[in-house]
Amino acid sequence: MQDLTAEILELKKSTGAVIFAHNYVAAEIQDIADFVGDSLELSLKARDCKAELILFCGVSFMAETAKILSPGSTVLLPVPDAGCPMADMAPAEEVKMMRSENPDAVFVAYVNTTAATKACVDICCTSANAEKIVSSLPADKKVLFLPDRNLGRNVSETVEREYKFWDGCCPIHDKITCDMILAAKAAHPGCPVIIHPECRPEVVKCADYAASTGKMLSIIRNDNSEGFVIATEEGIIHRMKKEFPDRKFYALTPCVICEDMKKITLESVRDALKFKQHEVKLDAATIENARLPIERMLDVK
């Protein structure tokens, strides 16, 4: 593994590539990245990135977002079939049909959507800013929230609007149950449970905090507990252990793993850089149309 890491660092230097990694990818991938973060953090980095070559370690909609926000860069995704089942639940054609049936609704798309789907909505959001984005919309407008019914329903608990939810979800987070949370609390007394808002609302209510992976780090910074139970994809625990070496972190049992995120390996990163392979290609119209709802999101103060 050390040889492979050294080879990647050498290729990174010779190609000038900047490596982005999502919080859910494997620990050894996070360790060779220039930036590790959640969707919002990585979107902001992509927007400000001037690099000619971006290697995106995550799933395809994330690499597409980097391409949309940094269209002059070549963006590589090490494993082209690293996708997101939730993003695939809201195909652009179905969203367009829903638009024609709900002409007065504001279409809010979680960033976990394909570029083609983003291109036909009004505004995007991430799990870090979903409440802020929906709050910024006119109170008299119906909100059509897609594709994650769980995130949408969690937002609706605090932001009053008329909602219609797309029937999609993250299969990984949707599987988390209250029993799993209660068992973790019993196994680790005194450790707050931090859960991701892609989980079902009744399960979120069993936890102590709900937050995006980026915001989970702020919660830990501000809570003096010795340990925490982390109810999301286990990859984030690597970053938590690095940033807070004096705290303890416990994954839920059974462990929550996104197989698509784990498709990214050191070998695939090395090969992508070496052979400049698996470039994200989007046509100019899709980039332009998908960029608007993302920029509207980033402009909300």
Ligand code: SF4
């Ligand atoms: S954890 Fe869920 S939402 Fe995130 S990439 Fe995997 S399947 Fe998609």
